[in-house]
Amino acid sequence: MTTKFSGADGVVKKLHCARVDGKIKPMPGTEFELDADLVLLAMGFVHPVHEGMIKELSLELDARGNVKADTVSYQSSNPKVFAAGDMRRGQSLVVWAIREGRQAAHAVDKFLMGATTLPR
């Protein structure tokens, strides 16, 4: 794992790394360095951005910081507001996003019309 960046004049030059054990803790004596002119962090996403829309709507969040809604009603803590895809389940696969979008459409149609013929 990378334990430190170093460089000069605000520009990164080196990554300081170490091998990790089963608990993903750095193991002493395994340190090594990598030269780099540019570091790209591609470590995934933790939850939706809370600032802005979610805060403005005062929506309830689940334990992971996603918009809280179940997979039947897809309804958030505001009955008129629904959530689907990564915003509801956290970072996931495109095919789960399509499923949630379709099922949320079913739920919204039912909410608006009282009944729906859309599949879920």
Added chain:
Amino acid sequence: MGKVTGFLEFERNDRHYQPVEERIKHWREFVLPLPEEETRTQAARCMDCGIPYCHGHTDVTGAPRGCPVNNQIPDWNDLVYRGNWHEAARNLHSTNNFPEVTGRVCPAPCEASCTLNLDDNPVTIKTIECAIADRAFAAGWVRPEPPSVKTGKKVAIVGSGPAGLACAQQLARAGHDVHVFEKYAKAGGLLTYGIPDFKMEKHIVARRIVQMEAEGVTFHFGAHVGVNVPAGKLLDDYDAVVLAGGAEHARDLPIPGRERADSRRRQAGHRHWRGRYRLRLHWYRVPPGRGVGGEFRDFAAAAAQGEQAADLAGLAVEAAHLGEPRGRR
């Protein structure tokens, strides 16, 4: 079910990649489709199992397995084997709004759950799905399906990634007046701004947007809800609001020296950030005159593991050979 004895007769044969020396010379997709006859032979391997795990079910714990959208895989495997592509395309679209997307970038839990895994290799389900979807577009079978009756209800959808788009298409077809609010200049979310061209090219998403607009979906681009569009206004103006803005809060690496990486990013990247559409390519820029080896290994090392890291590495290699892309879209 394909051919009764197909799985005994035919070996799995999946799409191949273009040779490395070819694929690093361009930015396009490099997966080579199978010829039609071979696709049908591969579909013939499907056994139409009593319990087709591929098309999704719920196990005793309630956890779903197989295809999350419940594609009726054995059915269209059979249709493809028999050459009935039109009905296969109709069947596939009945469960999946964007099979041309999943046929390219889905990690295929269907194949992982194929019964043939027990003592053989799974059916090339993803390849067959992609072939059906691509053929449907080529043949002109994918047409707008506008509703016959409008409900008079208005729905706002925030975000135009795969969840938002699927939701929008379904609701528009049900007769609602659907408005999609997208903060960037183009639709697609990660399909457009996250997936590199070598996995899926931009026109794949763009043609679906054309279809959806013809079905009555209105797209509002540059409309960032909660930033330049008040969320409260959506509540006032629409009968329902669907939030499909993704999980965009990135995990950080709070270690000593982190601010250096950040400052370099601003320094090197900022002037190229005008068009977010081009951002992904500029990110992967490799200094001119430097070979493929070192930089891209450093990138990969820094980026840890995962799909994103693989995308970065792939684009870094292409960038090293092609130089900086100029004026791409």
